[in-house]
Amino acid sequence: MSEVVLNAEPREAKGKRAKYARQQGQIPGVFYAHGEQSLSIQVPKISLDPLIHTSETHIINLRLKDGSLKKCILRDVQFDPVSDRPIHFDLQGLRENEKLTIDVPIVLTGGTPKGVREGGMIQHIIHRLRVSCLPKDIPDKIEVEVGSLEINQSVHVNELTVPNVTVLENPDSPVVSVVPPTVIKEPEPVVAAEEEMAEPEVVGKGKKEEEEGAESKPAAKKAAPKDEAENKK
Numbered sequence: 339m340s341e342v343v344l345n346a347e348p349r350e351a352k353g354k355r356a357k358y359a360r361q362q363g364q365i366p367g368v369f370y371a372h373g374e375q376s377l378s379i380q381v382p383k384i385s386l387d388p389l390i391h392t393s394e395t396h397i398i399n400l401r402l403k404d405g406s407l408k409k410c411i412l413r414d415v416q417f418d419p420v421s422d423r424p425i426h427f428d429l430q431g432l433r434e435n436e437k438l439t440i441d442v443p444i445v446l447t448g449g450t451p452k453g454v455r456e457g458g459m460i461q462h463i464i465h466r467l468r469v470s471c472l473p474k475d476i477p478d479k480i481e482v483e484v485g486s487l488e489i490n491q492s493v494h495v496n497e498l499t500v501p502n503v504t505v506l507e508n509p510d511s512p513v514v515s516v517v518p519p520t521v522i523k524e525p526e527p528v529v530a531a532e533e534e535m536a537e538p539e540v541v542g543k544g545k546k547e548e549e550e551g552a553e554s555k556p557a558a559k560k561a562a563p564k565d566e567a568e569n570k571k
Contacts, residue, residue: 340478341397342389346379348403365424369400369410371431377402383424390415390424393443394478400429409473411440432473439506441466442477446514448485453516458489464513467498468506475502487516 349359349366359366363383370376379402389396389412400408413430417423432438443466454460467480480500482493496509 340394341399343399343401344381344385344389345401346381346403349378349380360423360425365427367427367429369408369429369431371408371410372433372436374431379429381427386424386427393445395440395442395476396478397432397473397476398429411438411476434473437470437472439468439470440476441468442500443479444513445479445481446484447481448483451484451487451516453487453489453491456489457519458516459519460484460487461515461517462513463515464495464507464511467495467500467513469500469503470506471503477503482513484514484516487514489516489518491516 346367346369359380364380365383365386366378366380368376368378379400389398395411398410398412400410402408409432410429411432412427414428415424416426418425430438444462444464446462451458451460469477477500480498482498484493487493492512492515494509495505495507495511495513498505498513
């Protein structure tokens with residue numbers, strides 16, 4: 339487990355003054371530990387960024403203004419919903435013989451899976467694994483080999499080997515899968531459907547004309563007897 343030093347100073351700015359501090363490149367945060375009073379602090383954004391944008395877990399040696407050091411981990415970071423910039427962070431203090439719960443990054447290794455080379459798609463479902471362990475046993479990361487995965491194959495939580503930790507995730511949950519490619523069914527041509535709808539109208543029209551012609555013929559036969567009677571007179 340790699341360790342880094344993070345320099346911090348006490349934070350007194352609140353409200354509008356905290357906003358001004360952010361504009362000056364300072365990010366407000368809090369340090370807390372079991373049995374200790376929490377501390378309001380602030381650190382330069384440039385120092386916090388490497389701890390946020392990383393694929394590894396770090397133990398942080400928080401160096402305060404009085405020169406004291408406190409071992410901790412980055413527990414939480416809040417981001418601005420518009421700019422996606424960090425606006426607040428939480429540091430959790432560590433005790434040597436006290437277990438803690440932590441999310442450890444999962445890193446995929448082994449290159450492109452075999453199933454992807456054959457046309458499938460990879461789905462990375464769990465990106466961080468929640469575990470419980472002592473500070474000395476915190477893993478930097480958890481590597482999952484995916485190079486041999488074929489289509490319709492997955493790696494589940496219960497297949498991961500993480501020494502000296504208790505995994506707190508559902509053991510049957512898939513971590514990464516290779517799924518078949520999505521087949522998009524083309525819609526049927528609209529023109530053919532319109533032609534099928536139009537055909538009954540033509541047949542119906544012809545039938546109507548035949549019925550009208552049949553009705554007019556009996557009228558002509560009825561007129562014949564009247565003409566014969568006039569000729570006899």
